[in-house]
Amino acid sequence: MTEQKSLSRNETLKAGSNFLRGTLPEALEQQAFGGLTEDEGQLVKFHGMYIQDDRDLRPERAKRKLDRAYSFMARLRIPAGILTPRQYLAMDQLADTYANHTLRLTTRQTIQFHGVIKANLRSSLRAIDAALLDSIAACGDVNRNVMATANPFLSRAHTEAAEAARALSAHFLPRTGAWREIFIDGAAITPPDAGAEPEAEPIYGPTYLPRKFKMTVAVPPSNDVDVFAHDLSFVAIIEQDQITGYTIIVGGGMGASHGEPETYPRIGSIIGYCPAAQLLDVAQAILTAQRDFGDRSNRKHARLKYTIDTIGLDEFTRIVNERLTTKLEPARAFTFTNNHDTLGWAQDHDGLHHLTLFIENGRIQDTETNRLKSALASIARLPDFIDHGSFIFTPNQNIIIARISPAQRKLIETILADHGVTQSASPVRSTAMACVGLPTCGLALAESERYLPSLITKLEALLSTHGLTSEKITIRMTGCPNGCARPYIAEIGLVGRNPGRYNLLLGGAPDGSRLNQPHRENATEAEILEALDPLFARFTAERIAHESFGDFCNRILN
Numbered sequence: 001m002t003e004q005k006s007l008s009r010n011e012t013l014k015a016g017s018n019f020l021r022g023t024l025p026e027a028l029e030q031q032a033f034g035g036l037t038e039d040e041g042q043l044v045k046f047h048g049m050y051i052q053d054d055r056d057l058r059p060e061r062a063k064r065k066l067d068r069a070y071s072f073m074a075r076l077r078i079p080a081g082i083l084t085p086r087q088y089l090a091m092d093q094l095a096d097t098y099a100n101h102t103l104r105l106t107t108r109q110t111i112q113f114h115g116v117i118k119a120n121l122r123s124s125l126r127a128i129d130a131a132l133l134d135s136i137a138a139c140g141d142v143n144r145n146v147m148a149t150a151n152p153f154l155s156r157a158h159t160e161a162a163e164a165a166r167a168l169s170a171h172f173l174p175r176t177g178a179w180r181e182i183f184i185d186g187a188a189i190t191p192p193d194a195g196a197e198p199e200a201e202p203i204y205g206p207t208y209l210p211r212k213f214k215m216t217v218a219v220p221p222s223n224d225v226d227v228f229a230h231d232l233s234f235v236a237i238i239e240q241d242q243i244t245g246y247t248i249i250v251g252g253g254m255g256a257s258h259g260e261p262e263t264y265p266r267i268g269s270i271i272g273y274c275p276a277a278q279l280l281d282v283a284q285a286i287l288t289a290q291r292d293f294g295d296r297s298n299r300k301h302a303r304l305k306y307t308i309d310t311i312g313l314d315e316f317t318r319i320v321n322e323r324l325t326t327k328l329e330p331a332r333a334f335t336f337t338n339n340h341d342t343l344g345w346a347q348d349h350d351g352l353h354h355l356t357l358f359i360e361n362g363r364i365q366d367t368e369t370n371r372l373k374s375a376l377a378s379i380a381r382l383p384d385f386i387d388h389g390s391f392i393f394t395p396n397q398n399i400i401i402a403r404i405s406p407a408q409r410k411l412i413e414t415i416l417a418d419h420g421v422t423q424s425a426s427p428v429r430s431t432a433m434a435c436v437g438l439p440t441c442g443l444a445l446a447e448s449e450r451y452l453p454s455l456i457t458k459l460e461a462l463l464s465t466h467g468l469t470s471e472k473i474t475i476r477m478t479g480c481p482n483g484c485a486r487p488y489i490a491e492i493g494l495v496g497r498n499p500g501r502y503n504l505l506l507g508g509a510p511d512g513s514r515l516n517q518p519h520r521e522n523a524t525e526a527e528i529l530e531a532l533d534p535l536f537a538r539f540t541a542e543r544i545a546h547e548s549f550g551d552f553c554n555r556i557l558n
């Protein structure tokens, strides 16, 4: 007899929430309290928002017996990361009017706003809606923002990949009207008319998925989306610049908890190939298999990676095939060269120019010396560009200013230079990523975004002493083991353990296809540099031709 486990609290919450409404409408009316209850905090995620507080202010406020300094983080849903300049300008404006004057590009090709107080939440969402954007399903137990290899304008295959990402996003969008009702219309929720069609979620059902679900579409040879880190990835198989089908990867995931070996990062497994026309059917078969077989009793064991490891990859593939009219074919081969962005200028077949601009850890803001936010807004407003250009967010937290006419290329360079925006980061800095971490992330154990730049400066100096200045080594840092900057597939991964201390992991592949391995635990900055110094020396002396640092570490340490 199989053991009957009790459902996790979130399952009961979802089931009783009237399709994700719960008490959110009432909560938004209560302005005296800037936060939400625990249950409301869980539900609001499905609508793309998190309740947070400024952790820098916690000690002082606690001393003064004040509530935490609550505010919301709002995350947009932007499949394939593409905005028009007008949409970008609306979001730039929103950051100033309702948020903390910054836009935060994420590792999933979208934007987050931080510091939105409850009184401004509806106005912010209405500004997002007016720009024909939304935050539906940007968080929560649903299909999240779908990524595609950046820049649909580079080739026909790239365009098709972005279209595939949009189709997947639309197909798996929750059908509940809760987002519009609560945040846009702001109407009090009334019970449905007796005669009205009852609301339904045809794909998800009333309890949605056991946990978040993430999809990507990749166009080789770029693995910028990191196909092996997500629940479901489609790798384009291309013939004559057209996507004919996809090799399918399932069960990747990064999240883990310190000291809990039953939680772990996992590299996705290849399970087959499907023709391009079968994309949505295959995605639905896989997502619904996870819906039906995922663990709904333990949220720490509820991602697809655990479902697959529990029932076995062959059995999972059998379940998926059972749900398809045409079975998966054997996987087709693909090759990735790297998982980072190629910064700088590129030209497309129409003679238009594209600038991939490095944004350190994805934070778009103005500082005294670098007025990046103003520069991007000025570029967005340029005549002609405003009507024909695009902004594309990359999975590596950078931005592509796309479809620039040859006449405007020089002008854009001048605008950037006049605003102090440098385009020359060192190789190691330009491929590095840090998650948000402190002060907004409630789960951070150590600094991340605010600290990585200064550590990179020290690593640049160290690399220079070993003659490795031009070496591209992927470094990714997170403030906790949840893995938001995908650190477990970096050549050098740094995972926050305690304030000022990180686990150092080494040996990821430069194309993102291999997990790195623990090298030092709970290390201070000095210990991290001390551990890397002799390895850089050995790398210089002992590397095999063209060997990357990640491959070298994997060879000598494991």
Ligand code: SRM
Residues within 6 Å of the ligand: 050, 052, 073, 075, 105, 106, 107, 108, 109, 110, 111, 112, 138, 144, 145, 214, 229, 230, 252, 253, 254, 255, 256, 303, 362, 397, 434, 435, 436, 437, 440, 441, 442, 443, 482, 483, 484, 485, 486
């Ligand atoms: Fe993440 C939770 C930020 C990409 C794995 N992530 C969070 C929260 C919402 C903290 C929370 O739950 O209270 C963070 C908000 C911080 C803040 O103040 O903004 C947060 N995650 C981010 C972003 C903004 C990091 C960044 O610097 O770009 C990324 C937003 C992506 C997006 O636009 O949707 C982000 N998170 C990721 C990724 C990478 C990816 O998706 O490609 C991962 C690893 C891949 C994966 O899912 O396995 C990731 N985030 C997590 C987890 C661990 C999930 C797990 O399976 O254990 C959590 C914690 C959780 O869900 O319980 C988490």
Ligand code: SF4
Residues within 6 Å of the ligand: 435, 436, 437, 438, 441, 442, 443, 444, 445, 448, 478, 479, 480, 481, 482, 483, 484, 485
């Ligand atoms: Fe927060 Fe941890 Fe994600 Fe960083 S990795 S944003 S600290 S949850």
